[in-house]
Amino acid sequence: MIPSPFEYVKVRSVDEALAALAEHGEDAKLLAGGHSLLPIMKLRLAIPTVLIDIGGIPGLSYVRVDGEQVAIGAGTRHYVLERDEVARTEVPLLPHVAGRVGDPQVRHRGTLGGTVAHSDPASDLPTALLALGGTVVLQGPQGRREVPVTEFWTGFFETAMSPEEMVVELRVPRTGSIGWGYEKFTRRENDWPIVAAAAVDGRVALANMAGMVVRATATEEALARGASIAEAAELADQGTSPGADMHADADYRRHLARLLTRRALEKAAGA
Ligand SMILES: Cc1cc2nc3c(=O)[nH]c(=O)nc-3n(C[C@H](O)[C@H](O)[C@H](O)COP(=O)(O)OP(=O)(O)OC[C@H]3O[C@@H](n4cnc5c(N)ncnc54)[C@H](O)[C@@H]3O)c2cc1C
The missing domain is CATH 3.30.465.10 (Uridine Diphospho-n-acetylenolpyruvylglucosamine Reductase; domain 3)
Structure with missing residues (x-):
């Protein structure tokens, strides 16, 4: 699919980007790498009339x-x-x-x-x-x-x-030498996660288990109470609302959340 027509503005500073946003309002979108925006423009899920290219602003990469x-x-x-x-x-x-x-x-x-x-x-x-x-x-x-x-x-x-x-x-x-774990389940190496779990310093976050990335709060609370990793990980999907698609149904995603949380916590603990 080809995106709808749009005006293209290249800016050289954050101030210029903010001025362009103020001028063009909600019809405008910032363009950084374009690797999420352009695909949804091609699907016409986003139809901005102005793209403000911030990719060339010096000093924003550090x-x-x-x-x-x-x-x-x-x-x-x-x-x-x-x-x-x-x-x-x-x-x-x-x-x-x-x-x-x-x-x-x-x-x-x-x-x-x-x-x-x-x-x-x-x-x-x-x-x-x-x-x-x-x-x-x-x-x-x-x-x-x-x-x-x-x-x-x-x-x-x-x-x-x-x-x-x-x-x-x-x-x-700064976490320095504090243990961490990241477990991403995909069908192919380069894919988006079907579910992913990140663990560091007693905190756990999940991808694809709700409308946005979420913390596995029941797991975190269980760990804080002194539960074992295996017991705490069994609670990882509590309070989440995973969707279903061609890759996985909601029950399978819940299973993955518990499994990946256990593995991420074990890695973080050096187990
Ligand atoms: C084939 C493919 C595979 C991918 N696989 C993965 C994957 O496995 N895991 C994963 O996490 N991601 C994946 N991505 C997404 C990729 O990481 C995107 O680059 C990223 O999500 C968006 O970054 P971007 O710089 O390209 O943003 P853009 O596409 O330029 O912008 C995305 C949105 O953010 C806004 N925006 C951009 N910068 C700013 C800013 N500084 N301030 C405010 N708003 C801003 C834009 O207006 C737009 O609404 C994939 C993308 C593609 C095309």
């Missing part, structure tokens, strides 16, 4: 330590995050998961800000970010604000971001 956190620019592409030495040392879950996103072409175009803003419940990096905790840094006409990741994703393709704002940075706690 990974750096800032106190007890790691700050990552929204324009950081998945393959950059996958190879970044600071990320590998300070928050190794993220570069590992970046390396599990799609295939090399996808990883060379897709950006962290794009996958966060898109709010696809099946996406890998948001699942890891939700397990890590931390914040999404937004910039808009009123300046900057930070939204905890637990409050950012509000539904299928929906976030707490307003149409005049953009994601400029992600901030996550």
Whole structure:
């Protein structure tokens, strides 16, 4: 399918991007790597009349330590995050998961800000970010604000971001040598997860078990009470609402959530 006609605007700074968003309103969409937006435009699930290309904004791609956190620019592409030495040392879950996103072409175009803003419940990096905790840094006409990741994703393709704002940075706690695990179940190596589970520091997040990425709160509470990994993982699908599609029905997804949570927790514990 061919997308509807649109106007193309290339911006060189965050201020220019925000001015273009203010000028064109809800008819406009930011274009980062284009690897989620363009497919849904081709399916006519999104019909923006203006695309604001933020892919060339200098200074939006970085990974750096800032106190007890790691700050990552929204324009950081998945393959950059996958190879970044600071990320590998300070928050190794993220570069590992970046390396599990799609295939090399996808990883060379897709950006962290794009996958966060898109709010696809099946996406890998948001699942890891939700397990890590931390914040999404937004910039808009009123300046900057930070939204905890637990409050950012509000539904299928929906976030707490307003149409005049953009994601400029992600901030996550430095986990260093704390154990972590990421289990992604796919039919083929490069596919999206049918279900995925991320575990770090007693927190567990799941992909594809609801309209957005979600925490396995019953599992987390059981672990905090001193339950074994096996007992806690049996609760992983509690409170979730998985859908059914050609790859898996809801019951199978629930089974996967419990199984992958156990494996991710075991890896995190070094078992
Ligand atoms: C073949 C294929 C396989 C894939 N496999 C996987 C996979 O296995 N796992 C996975 O997680 N993902 C997968 N993806 C998705 C990929 O990771 C995307 O790159 C990513 O989800 C979106 O990033 P992007 O930079 O391409 O965003 P875009 O497509 O450019 O934008 C996505 C949305 O976010 C908005 N946006 C972009 N940047 C910002 C910003 N800074 N602030 C506010 N809004 C913004 C856009 O307006 C748009 O609404 C796949 C994609 C393809 C095409």
